[in-house]
Amino acid sequence: MRIVIAPDKFAGTLSAIEAARAVADGWRDTVPDLDAQLIPLSDGGPGFVEVLHAALGGTTVGIDVTGPLGDPVAAEYLLVDDTAYIESAQACGLHLVPEDRRDPGRTTTAGVGELIAHAIGAGARSVVVGLGGSATNDGGAGLLAALGAAPADGLAAGGGALGALPGGVDLSAAVAATKGVRLVAATDVDNPLLGIHGASAVFGPQKGADDDQVQRLDAALAVFADATDPSGALRATPGAGAAGGLGYALLLLGGTVESGVSRVLAAVDLAGQVASADVVITGEGSFDFQSLRGKLPHGVARTATEQGVPCIVLAGRVTVGRREAAAAGISEMYSLVESAGSAEAALSRSAAELRILAARVAGLWQR
Structure with missing residues (x-):
C-alpha cells in the first residue's frame, strides 16, 4: 500500500513535519510494510520556509530582526538562485507574543521589511512573502518603514498609531528600495484591507482585540489607506487584508497576490506524488468552513481528485458536514478530539493521539 501524507501544521501543537511523522508511525502500526511519502505543507504561514527548503533546496539565511513587540527575534529566509x-510569521508571528501581551494596536511588521531588505541585498530579484499567523494589524506600515517609508516612527508604532499619523506618508524611499524586484504576497486569504470582511474585523479578535478595538483599528487603517491609496483600488484587492494588512503593503510596492497553497503544491510536485498513491492523507488543527475556501487541505483534496485518488482528513476538530466535504473531494474525515475523548487529551498528547487515530484509520483503509 502506498500513501501520501501531506498535512498542514496543527496550530499550537504540531508542526506539519511532526504531524506527518505521527500519521506515518500510526499507519505503520497497522500496515508494517507501508510505502509512505511524507510531504509536510504550508499555505504561507508558519512552516513556509521549512517546507520549501525541503522541496527546493537552496540556502537559509538567518538574521536578527525587529519582532512584533519591538524586541530582536531570530528569523531566516530561503534563497534559491535569485528568489x-x-x-512573515518568523518576524511578526502570534507565537512570538505571550498571551498576556497580545495587542494588535501595538505590534509591528518592521521585521518583515528588514527580511526583505536583507534578501534584496543578498541578490534576490524576486521575493515571495508567505503571509499568515501574524500578531499584527498595521497594514504593513512597519514593513514600509523598515524599507525607508516616512514618517518611520509613526509607521512602525503599530496599527493603533496609524490614525494619528502627522501629515502624509512618503513611500518613495521604500519604492526605490524594491525597484526591479518582483514582490509576491503568498496567501489564500481573500479579505480586503477594510470593513466587515477586512483585516481588523476578521482577524483582529484572534490577535487579542475586543469589539471596541476592532473598530478603532479599522478606522486607523482607513486613515493609513487614505494617505497611501487615494483611489481606493488597492485596499479593496482580495488578499490586501492578509496578515493584518501585510498584503496591502506589498501591493503598495507594486507586488502581486498569489495563492500560497498553489505555489507550495507546485514546489513539492504534489500531483506527481499523488498519481501513484492508493490514499492521500491531509489535515490541520481545525477542519472548518474556512478550510473549504482554498486552504491547504482543500488544495490537497483537489489535487487528489484530479488524480482519481481518495483523500481523507485527520484533524484536531472537524466541523465540516459530509456533503460539503464530499463536494470538495474529501472521502472521509476523522477528528482527533473525538478519538482522544476530549480536547484536553488531544491538545496535551497531540502526537501520540494522532498516531493512535492514524492506526485506527489505517485498519479501515487497508488494501
Whole structure:
C-alpha cells in the first residue's frame, strides 16, 4: 500500500513535519510494510520556509530582526538562485507574543521589511512573502518603514498609531528600495484591507482585540489607506487584508497576490506524488468552513481528485458536514478530539493521539 501524507501544521501543537511523522508511525502500526511519502505543507504561514527548503533546496539565511513587540527575534529566509522566500510569521508571528501581551494596536511588521531588505541585498530579484499567523494589524506600515517609508516612527508604532499619523506618508524611499524586484504576497486569504470582511474585523479578535478595538483599528487603517491609496483600488484587492494588512503593503510596492497553497503544491510536485498513491492523507488543527475556501487541505483534496485518488482528513476538530466535504473531494474525515475523548487529551498528547487515530484509520483503509 502506498500513501501520501501531506498535512498542514496543527496550530499550537504540531508542526506539519511532526504531524506527518505521527500519521506515518500510526499507519505503520497497522500496515508494517507501508510505502509512505511524507510531504509536510504550508499555505504561507508558519512552516513556509521549512517546507520549501525541503522541496527546493537552496540556502537559509538567518538574521536578527525587529519582532512584533519591538524586541530582536531570530528569523531566516530561503534563497534559491535569485528568489527569496520569506515567512512573515518568523518576524511578526502570534507565537512570538505571550498571551498576556497580545495587542494588535501595538505590534509591528518592521521585521518583515528588514527580511526583505536583507534578501534584496543578498541578490534576490524576486521575493515571495508567505503571509499568515501574524500578531499584527498595521497594514504593513512597519514593513514600509523598515524599507525607508516616512514618517518611520509613526509607521512602525503599530496599527493603533496609524490614525494619528502627522501629515502624509512618503513611500518613495521604500519604492526605490524594491525597484526591479518582483514582490509576491503568498496567501489564500481573500479579505480586503477594510470593513466587515477586512483585516481588523476578521482577524483582529484572534490577535487579542475586543469589539471596541476592532473598530478603532479599522478606522486607523482607513486613515493609513487614505494617505497611501487615494483611489481606493488597492485596499479593496482580495488578499490586501492578509496578515493584518501585510498584503496591502506589498501591493503598495507594486507586488502581486498569489495563492500560497498553489505555489507550495507546485514546489513539492504534489500531483506527481499523488498519481501513484492508493490514499492521500491531509489535515490541520481545525477542519472548518474556512478550510473549504482554498486552504491547504482543500488544495490537497483537489489535487487528489484530479488524480482519481481518495483523500481523507485527520484533524484536531472537524466541523465540516459530509456533503460539503464530499463536494470538495474529501472521502472521509476523522477528528482527533473525538478519538482522544476530549480536547484536553488531544491538545496535551497531540502526537501520540494522532498516531493512535492514524492506526485506527489505517485498519479501515487497508488494501
